[in-house]
Amino acid sequence: xxxxxxxxxxxxxxxxxxxxxxxxxxxxxxxxxxxxxxxxxxxxxxxxxxxxxxxxxxxxxxxxxxxxxxxx
Amino acid sequence: xxxxxxxxxxxxxxxxxxxxxxxxxxxxxxxxxxxxxxxxxxxxxxxxxxxxxxxxxxxxxxxxxxxxxxxxxxxxxxxxxxxxxxxxxxxxxxxxxxxxxxxxxxxxxxxxxxxxxxxxxxxxxxxxxxxxxxxxxxxxxxxxxxxxxxxxxxxxxxxxxxxxxxxxxxxxxxxxxxxxxxxxxxxxxxxxxxxxxxxxxxxxxxxxxxxxxxxxxxxxxxxxxxxxxxxxxxxxxxxxxxxxxxxxxxxxxxxxxxxxxxxxxxxxxxxxxxxxxxxxxxxxxxxxxxxxxxxxxxxxxxxxxxxxxxxxxxxxxxxxxxxxxxxxxxxxxxxxxxxxxxxxxxxxxxxxxxxxxxxxxxxxxxxxxxxxxxxxxxxx
Numbered sequence: 001x002x003x004x005x006x007x008x009x010x011x012x013x014x015x016x017x018x019x020x021x022x023x024x025x026x027x028x029x030x031x032x033x034x035x036x037x038x039x040x041x042x043x044x045x046x047x048x049x050x051x052x053x054x055x056x057x058x059x060x061x062x063x064x065x066x067x068x069x070x071x072x
Numbered sequence: 073x074x075x076x077x078x079x080x081x082x083x084x085x086x087x088x089x090x091x092x093x094x095x096x097x098x099x100x101x102x103x104x105x106x107x108x109x110x111x112x113x114x115x116x117x118x119x120x121x122x123x124x125x126x127x128x129x130x131x132x133x134x135x136x137x138x139x140x141x142x143x144x145x146x147x148x149x150x151x152x153x154x155x156x157x158x159x160x161x162x163x164x165x166x167x168x169x170x171x172x173x174x175x176x177x178x179x180x181x182x183x184x185x186x187x188x189x190x191x192x193x194x195x196x197x198x199x200x201x202x203x204x205x206x207x208x209x210x211x212x213x214x215x216x217x218x219x220x221x222x223x224x225x226x227x228x229x230x231x232x233x234x235x236x237x238x239x240x241x242x243x244x245x246x247x248x249x250x251x252x253x254x255x256x257x258x259x260x261x262x263x264x265x266x267x268x269x270x271x272x273x274x275x276x277x278x279x280x281x282x283x284x285x286x287x288x289x290x291x292x293x294x295x296x297x298x299x300x301x302x303x304x305x306x307x308x309x310x311x312x313x314x315x316x317x318x319x320x321x322x323x324x325x326x327x328x329x330x331x332x333x334x335x336x337x338x339x340x341x342x343x344x345x346x347x348x349x350x351x352x353x354x355x356x357x358x359x360x361x362x363x364x365x366x367x368x369x370x371x372x373x374x375x376x377x378x379x380x381x382x383x384x385x386x387x388x389x390x391x392x393x394x395x396x397x398x399x400x401x402x403x404x405x406x407x408x409x410x411x412x413x414x415x416x417x418x419x420x421x422x423x424x425x426x427x428x429x430x431x432x433x434x435x436x437x438x439x440x441x442x443x444x445x446x447x448x449x450x451x452x
Contacts, residue, residue: 003359004289004417007424028262028280029244031287032419052421053210055244068423 011050012068017041019064026056026065112155114185119161122230128161131189137182144179145296147303153178157199159226163192167233170274172263173219174240175200175208187267191274194231198222206418209246216248220255228258238263238278241285287418294355297416301351305409309347313340319444323451331451335394338385339447342378342398346405349377354410358417366420367432370410374403394450400443404436
């Protein structure tokens with residue numbers, strides 16, 4: 001997907017690293033490799049690849065992630 | 073009137089039919105026939121479990137599967153292409169076999185079973201109303217609730233000894249692993265995105281590597297979507313073509329049928345070029361067209377197609393206003409349809425699409441009004 005990027009700075013993805021409990025489920029469900037684990041915490045490494053599918057939000061056990069996926 | 077059949081053999085095959093009727097044909101599937109039900113051809117046999125008879129499906133696709141895949145890819149009957157939700161088996165499943173969850177779109181079902189040639193597993197089909205896993209997850213039919221209900225419905229705990237279901241990763245948009253565990257006792261393991269990676273995933277102790285977790289959008293994957301793109305706009309295109317024929321008739325004689333025909337045909341060519349560019353060429357060549365906005369990609373491809381077309385048309389129509397009208401029209405159609413393709417890709421965010429639409433729909437509408445005005449003006 002390297003050469004297929006959509007618009008920059010539009011995603012509504014927000015990660016609250018303080019709330020993250022380090023389960024790494026977001027890195028598993030994200031189809032765009034937006035997250036990576038560093039020192040037992042999730043970090044956003046490719047914000048502009050986020051397509052707001054909501055998989056991470058749905059599966060985050062500590063409500064550390066939010067996104068407003070709209071109706072698309 | 074009398075019709076004589078005395079010397080005409082009207083049913084030459086009759087004798088043979090009688091012979092074959094008297095021989096017994098044994099079909100092992102006969103015992104599963106029930107009044108009012110029809111056996112599905114992709115079911116190979118049935119197996120007895122603690123939860124009743126479960127159909128075991130074939131992993132080999134047949135010619136008719138390939139034909140119906142072709143039809144569905146062309147958009148024919150694609151909302152009625154379903155399999156019955158519930159539990160199936162593949163290979164020789166037993167109490168230790170994995171449970172693979174999927175959607176009841178037949179194309180999805182076929183995609184899955186053809187990859188499970190040497191695998192013994194259970195397949196739990198959710199009722200997604202004939203929609204694929206990702207889209208159904210986004211719209212809420214491939215959901216925690218549906219999964220929990222299906223697990224309970226087929227009494228999965230009687231079928232397998234473990235407490236684990238493998239859900240395709242793209243189903244995560246509609247499924248919460250934690251809620252499923254809470255409500256059903258079954259743990260959700262997210263499997264790979266593509267069915268083709270399942271054998272490797274299972275061999276690797278249910279661990280997916282990074283490639284299995286990322287979506288792709290290859291040339292073939294883009295191409296295969298274009299027939300449906302074109303099919304869905306076909307009706308609108310026909311109405312537009314009729315409308316073009318009508319407005320092409322306006323002129324000094326108020327309305328002229330010969331003009332409607334001559335100028336109408338030319339404008340329909342501009343329409344077709346726009347459709348071809350926006351709904352086929354732009355999707356297929358997507359990463360090779362520089363801008364990120366799809367509408368802008370459509371303008372670029374649309375212009376590349378419109379310039380030679382207008383050059384040819386200029387032999388038939390000499391008015392500059394008329395040629396400009398056709399150019400604008402063709403490029404606008406291409407831009408709109410390219411923007412429409414944002415709904416079919418696996419990487420466009422709804423927020424991005426909204427931003428793009430707010431910017432480009434006014435541009436497209438203005439261009440459409442100007443080109444209609446110029447087209448009518450050029451007839452005078």
